[in-house]
Amino acid sequence: MKEIVQRIKESVQVILDQKYGYKTEVNDILVNETKPEFRGNYTVVLFSIGKMLKSNPDSLGKGLGESLLEADRDLFAGFNVIKGFLNLEISDGLLLDFLHGQFQNPEYGVKPPNGRRVMVEYSSPNTNKPLHLGHLRNNFLGWSVAALYKANGYDVIKSCIANDRGIHICKSMLAWKLYAHGATPESTGIKGDHFVGDYYVLFGAELKKQVADLVATGLTKEQAEKNAPLTKGAQQMLVDWEAGDPETIALWKMMNAWVYAGFDVTYRRIGSDFDKIYYESETYLPGKDLVEEGLRKNVFYQKDDGSVWIDLREDGLDEKIVQRSDGTAVYMTQDIGLAVRKYEEYHMDQSIYVVADEQNYHFKVLKLICQKLRLPSAAGIFHLSYGLVELPSGRMKTREGTVVDADDIIDEMNKIAEQHTNELGKVDDFNPEERTELYDTIGLGALKFFLLRVDPRKRMVFNPDESIDFHGFTGPFVQYTHARIKSILRKETVGSYSANAYSALLPLEKELIIALEKYAALLQTACIEMNPSLVANYAFSLAKIFNSFYVEHSVGRAESEDKKQLRLRICLLTANSLKSAMGILGIRVPERM
Template sequence: MDFIIEAVVKAIKHLYEADVAAKDINLQETRKEFEGQITLVTFPFTRVSRKSPEQTGTDIGEYLLANVPDISAFNVIKGFLNISIADSFWLNKLHAEILSDDFAAAKSNGKKVMVEYSSPNTNKPLHLGHIRNNLLGYSVAQILGAAGYEVIKANLVNDRGIHICKSMLAWQKFGNGETPESSGLKGDHLAGKYYVLFDKAYKQQIEELKAAGQTEDEAKKNAPLIKEAQQMLQKWEAGDEDTISLWNTMNGWVYDGFAVTYKTLGVDFDKYYYESNTYLLGKDIVEEGLASGVFFKKDDGSVWIDLTEDGLDQKLVLRADGTSVYITQDIGTAQLKYDDYKMDESIYVVGNEQDYHFKVLFLILQKLGKSWAKGLYHLSYGMVDLPSGKMKSREGTVVDADDLMADMFSTAKEQTEEMGKVDGFTEEEKDKLYHTIGMGALKYFLLKVDPKKRLLFDPNESVDFQGNTGPFIQYTHARIKSVLGKADYKPSANNKVTTLDGVERDLLVILTKYPQMVTEAAAAHSPALIANYVYELAKAYNKFYHEKSIMQAEDESLKQFRLELSAASAKLINKAMGLLGIDVPERM
């Protein structure tokens, strides 16, 4: 509300002959129990008014009422000036801005941002944690795009390393030539099967060595399987043809499987990076840092950086045998990404278990003199739990993404059919609706929570058609589209309504906030702000719908106005849900 801030600056100058900066004026939403839409905190101005907060508020309120046509009333509660904005202001917002096609279409801000998300390992399928990661990354990218950024959606595939070799080795030993075609398994599920088999066989060898007198640490290092996996990694880095051939084959299976999962989830990428292509660049940068004194070499030949003066620790950046570690790859990838796009900001969507890793990575890049390192940002998010507890992929207890999405489809089907919401639908239309509701429920439930918070995902609760859920908002959209269809609604430039009822005004106020919410969500990298905004919008529309007759309005002007309010609500529900990657049905 810039015009109010400007008016308050003028009021204080006129009333008290004092200058205040616009940034020092604190406007808030008026609390629901008081009249008004905007509240000014008056305490800071008592030093220039030399009056009580209440009298200061009254002085400013009287000035605003006399000099600002869009202000219709005010009241003062202690040190808070509650300002009522004229109905004409809100009506003008509706007709001049909200109903226009380009409402909230941000102009380019000239800044480029990369959002890296998903980042799967090619030794197992995606799981529930990956779902939160993908949904967060995709939604943040959508929000930043809506806020005027040029966005590059990137996926860094962890396609090399000891964990990949574990799956490869287990397939060699136990696979008998099994393929996705012969097994009927998606390729990523097949690779995951052998990752689990490796872990079981490895644990058995550890127990055997412990029974023979070795300590657990000795047994873990000396188990034949882990030694073979380490040898395979060294062969891979040396370019051994057979090892590379198997790696290409199994990775190909996994990529085909991932593509199916991504399509079902409704996420995509503009650019793929592969750690197999970036680790060598990372090793080169480590060598440069070693020469310049940023890194140091220990007696065993391993390369480290000492970050103890920065409150961190010593960090390994290259193993004694010359093989790279995660941080090596990430150094190379960060350089490659910047070389490719020269972006202003690079966002890493990675769970909070990696908080320390990214502190170290960003600090190393700064010490290496990378000017772009200041634009690196770790979007750290909390883990997702189910009532059954935390997931462990190597033990085969992971909540598979494909299985979970199939369960969401089934749950949506069951609950929708119980409510009788699919009468007159063809089977194809029903399946599309169940997918839309099931995925909407899943996405909304995971995105409505602040990214930093750990959350407990309850599939049944997420598909509830009441409360703060995706299906409730989707149903609200379908309800509005039904009303507009029955009324054969068409926009009109000629509207004679000049006054608003309370629920009409409340709904309009929420509609006007949409551009501000996009800006705030982009700045905070938080889809939760959009999710909770669109829930408040859906609630406000339903209150309006139940309290005000649309089709039986007193006259045609009022009917047309309420249809316009409905059309605007449907449009912004659609836009906001789209920023979350959620489709909204036309009917249900």
């Protein structure tokens, strides 16, 4: 069934053509929701049309309204014109048709397969430290965008690139070698990723000492940093690693295994999963063949020292290096190689990279280079650039210990969920397993909703001194609304409904059905814009309308059996939509809470 807004636009288009001889595109017709202080549900804005027709908006509105009513009595129930705005009332019959058609459909809003494939890369952790709040935003966002694409009929591949090599990895390895005396996650009882992260931090602390000592002997800070034993040791370790030194490789494998074990626990908790994991240690070399190709195609050029560059000044950017003078690959080379490999494996139409906005420049360059190399993968590359999560004091910094650890914040959310739940005492009959699951559903729900409800492109602020809310515009609010509905549905049974016996829809009933009808269109918009926050906002506003409806009208003690059945159907569809919307955010909804 066609969406209401679309039907209105098409009707207006036809009337404008037939009655006024004015041809216009459907998308040029502006249809808004009617502001609550006016009568009606949808509003056609007449100014631009009036201007084109050189006619007064008010008389145009009147004529248009009459014709619309005449032409489509199934859709329109009435209209009024105020100061250039044509407010249209949607007929109860149409809304009821929609409700009866969809209330039993748990997949309402989900589109059938469209034969297109998209890859979403997200998470991309470094294997030298545990995940923090910023990673969580990335994970939730990536997972949710993937879910949005699935709901819109795409075949989705979720991928992850593990940044498992490089100087930063060597730092934690060296610190462990020097200071751990053989300690392991098992021997200390510390989660593997945290264990390794501790040595990364230790490296920084010890390096600072060494630098201070060297500065005391008269070196500048830069010289000291360059010449400190730890710096040199880490660099040597990277050389050894690239040379395949067995001892270094063994250490690297062991420590990475610790980190992955830790990540697995966290990923499982937050529900992040991947269809394909790439490892930088396996992908960092192949890009070099493309450097050769680029030189042949004259896309790249070589400097006297042997380094290879691309000149992007004509595109408004700078010159960018793609291979060092010693012949080794840089970050960009790897990413070109990876892009090619992904495409060869999956032939996707679109390749989305969920990466922080610090790397806008990098991805601009990446796409440009791929285009210039005429790689088939180039067209689909899209950088979904999201803003960092900041503290009120600014950026989180590992070295200053201001990083909000992922595991810690999840634990804290669970604890708050537990506290609220126990205070309210509504699920005292739950067994321990059910309780644990509920705390997890609510705590994680609050956290995910908090991170996904704001526009991904924008930076956002997290204040660790104020705990994340469980009231108002939050995950638990939506979950609570769902549980409320489920409570009704446990007590009442959905039976038959005699359509001819209905009494006019009450304002809140109508408002709810109209809101429900918008879900399908919303899912599409959110996907096109790759913006889960639209889904979060929708879920919240739908829940809000339902709660108003809930206190105003009783379902179980409705005025008549038909009213009761009507409301039960509204309840069912609302519960389904809330569950579906939250599902796209990766948030479960409980039956009771």
